[in-house]
Amino acid sequence: MTASEGPAEAGGVVDALEEHLLGARPQLTQREVAEQAGVPLETANELWHLLGFAHVPDDAVAFTPADVRALQLTSDLIRLGVLSQDRQDGLVRTWGRSFARLADWQVALLASVATEMGSDATEGLLAVSDEVMPRVEELQSYVWRRHLLSASARLLAERSSGTASMLAVCFVDIVGYTSRSRTLSDRELVTWLEEFESAVLSLTVDRGGRIIKNIGDELLIVTDSPEAMAEIALELTRRGADPDDPFPAVRAGVAYGEVVTRLGDVFGPVVNIAARLTSVARPNSVLVDVGTYEALTGHEDDDADHHASDHASDHAGGYRFRRLRRVSVKGYSRLKVWSLLPVVPDK
Numbered sequence: 283m284t285a286s287e288g289p290a291e292a293g294g295v296v297d298a299l300e301e302h303l304l305g306a307r308p309q310l311t312q313r314e315v316a317e318q319a320g321v322p323l324e325t326a327n328e329l330w331h332l333l334g335f336a337h338v339p340d341d342a343v344a345f346t347p348a349d350v351r352a353l354q355l356t357s358d359l360i361r362l363g364v365l366s367q368d369r370q371d372g373l374v375r376t377w378g379r380s381f382a383r384l385a386d387w388q389v390a391l392l393a394s395v396a397t398e399m400g401s402d403a404t405e406g407l408l409a410v411s412d413e414v415m416p417r418v419e420e421l422q423s424y425v426w427r428r429h430l431l432s433a434s435a436r437l438l439a440e441r442s443s444g445t446a447s448m449l450a451v452c453f454v455d456i457v458g459y460t461s462r463s464r465t466l467s468d469r470e471l472v473t474w475l476e477e478f479e480s481a482v483l484s485l486t487v488d489r490g491g492r493i494i495k496n497i498g499d500e501l502l503i504v505t506d507s508p509e510a511m512a513e514i515a516l517e518l519t520r521r522g523a524d525p526d527d528p529f530p531a532v533r534a535g536v537a538y539g540e541v542v543t544r545l546g547d548v549f550g551p552v553v554n555i556a557a558r559l560t561s562v563a564r565p566n567s568v569l570v571d572v573g574t575y576e577a578l579t580g581h582e583d584d585d586a587d588h589h590a591s592d593h594a595s596d597h598a599g600g601y602r603f604r605r606l607r608r609v610s611v612k613g614y615s616r617l618k619v620w621s622l623l624p625v626v627p628d629k
Contacts, residue, residue: 300346302415303415304346304348304349305346305347305348306346306347306348307346308343308344308345308346309343309345309346310343310344310345310346310347310349310350311340311341311342311343311344311345312326312327312330312338312339312340312342312344312345313340313341314345315345315349315350315353316353318350319350319351319353319354319357320354320357321353321354321356321357323340326353327340329353329356335378376546388418392414447540447541447542447543448506448538448539448540448541449504449505449506449538449539449541449543449548449552450504450505450506450507450508450510450511450512450536450537450538450574450577451502451503451504451511451536451537451538451541451548451552451553451556452502452503452504452505452511452514452515452534452535452536452537452556453500453501453502453503453534453535453556453557453559453560454482454500454501454503454515454518454532454533454534454560455499455500455532455533455534455560455561455563456478456499456500456530456531456532457522457530457531457532457533457565457566458530458531458565459498459499459530462474462530463499474530475496475499477528478529478530479493479496479501481521481529482501482503482518485514485517485518486503486505486514489505489510489513489514490505490506490507490510491503491504491505491510491511491514492504492505494546494547494548495547500560502548502553504541504548508536508538508573508574508577508578509578511536511538511574512536512568512570512574512578512601512622515534515536515568515622516568516601516622516624518532518534519532519533519534519566519567519568520624522565522566523566531565531566532565532566533560533563533564533565533566533567533568534560534563534567534568534569535555535556535557535558535559535560535561535562535563535568535569535570536556536559536568536569536570536571536574536622537552537553537555537556537559537570537571537573537574538552538570538571538573538574538577539551539552539573540552541553552571552573554613554614555571555614555617556571558611558612558613558614558617559571559611559617559619561611562609562611567621568621568622569606569619569620569621569622570603570619570620570621570622571617571618571619572618574620574622575603575618575620578601578603578622579603583618600625601622601623601624601625602622602623602624602625603620603621603622603623604620604621604623605619605620606619606620606621607619
């Protein structure tokens, strides 16, 4: 709301957007929506909450026929066995989180564009709903289908091989994020983080990896091969150490092994170890676990007490490893850890 825009004007914009985006003004209570969809009221309330929306009294007129259709579709998926009870919470909650974040970003972006064009909130946001949203919706559907194809291909490859999902997992953390964030405005901080994520995304995708999620100033990345992850982690720390590169200094922890994937996220000890290694890594360094070390070198660790000695690998891209003293972190005592180093070119 701008200084010249009162509650009545802002409310009018919301009412108009509601009609544009949902196809009608609110005309139904939640009880009426549940009845028309043939869904128990308790189920309707639960799904509404899981999607991340605020509680609405049963007698409040806050819904449209679009909400009835959404409940009918959900009921169909349950009837078809796609959404069993144990899958409903996770899937619907994931939708709610993902779309809420996406919507916040899109509205902020488009409102900023409208302001730059000299439009007020009413004209700008209504123009967005008329001109931009259909195109955004179509593009989102295309991107979603493309990712469905990629995810399906990965699943089929795993099923045909008959093995568990073996992934390299890496957490990348910005060094000095707290102190840097204090010197930036909200807009500058968002821009800085988006530029960081964009740079990491480009590097990751080029090497066949995927960004699973961001957690504040930290990104979680996975790749199918440890070699690809080693390249990604070393390039990120190299850029962060370059004083002429605006990319921030980072630290990284990499682990390799069996990983459980569910609803686009990853779980298991391998993920936890990667996170713990990142927390103890020095700025501009990459720490790896025993799984990564063995995968990149092609031989098993002999568990000898090689404190801070170098082991050159004759494959895996020619990386060097420096064995570090074992570390104890939350949940894991005396982890085997190596510092991953690029090979210095011969002069």
